[in-house]
Amino acid sequence: MSEHAAALQAGHADHEHPRMAHHFESLAVQKDAASLGMWLFLAQEIMFFGGLFFAYALYRNLYHGAFVAGSQLLDWKLGAFNTAVLIGSSLTMAMAVHAAALGKRKQIVGYLLGTILLGTLFLGVKVVEYREKFHHNLVPGESFGLPYEGLDPHHAIPESQRAPLQMYFSLYFAMTGLHALHMIVGIPILAGLCWFAWHGEYSARFHTPVEMVGLYWHFVDIVWIFLFPLLYLIA
């Protein structure tokens, strides 16, 4: 049998599958189409974040001193911890896709739950960081840079520094906020995958949704890989 005939026969077997759309030749072709669509979406996401990264580059160049000062007001240890947490969640996500490719139902659910747990831990640390910034009057707005109770007067922000420092914190909140929003969207989607995986929806033959959500999750990880040194570690 020629290779093409064999592929056609495999395609016919695939047409029995409930998740197989009729206009595709086989499940493999269908998955390639899904990946392509997902990557087009991610290319758009790169541009979405790209605008913010450019704004960051421009203003960091203009107000370098304020960006160094702003960066030192962040806790790099929390940032490093969160980087490790997110990389760990990428590993569990990759392992969930691996388990799906082997059709191991309980392992998929386990690894997805691990991903959700690590993602939530990341957001929890972010809450702690954001709350501190609110208490310290470092959230852009009317009260930005004003002294707060318990502040060492030596560390008070001089009035001339408030505007450029506010620029740094505007970008800090916009970039980490948009990133966190992506995770807040991702976690319920992961929970949905868990539900379907538990009910035996995914098998070695069909597990495209797990792979596609994996692509999204890894992309969010990549954004953080850049955000961490750019925001927390300016010397």
Next chain:
Amino acid sequence: MSDHVVPVRTYLLVFLALMLGTFLTVYVARHDLGAFNTPIALGIAIVKATLVVLFFMHVKYSPRLTQLVAASGFAFLAMLFAIMLMDYAARGTVNPETRSNQAFQIEDK
């Protein structure tokens, strides 16, 4: 199946490389290397991102078309930066008045 099942060992190695990269990023940032700090930090981040794209996101094992689209995302980002930087770098070269015309001029000490 055309599916390429990546061995667990590969995932673990990539994970270790990413953790090592994070450690290196922090280590380098704690030392003053003058003008080299930022390029090194960005270089490590690019290597880490490449590892994630190639192995966690399976681009290494994907069809050519997917690889092309994945690469184009980053290529368009490079274009965005290049073209906008040209604008900001060239401001005031034709008409010096436009340089001082920056609306966002804030005192930076």
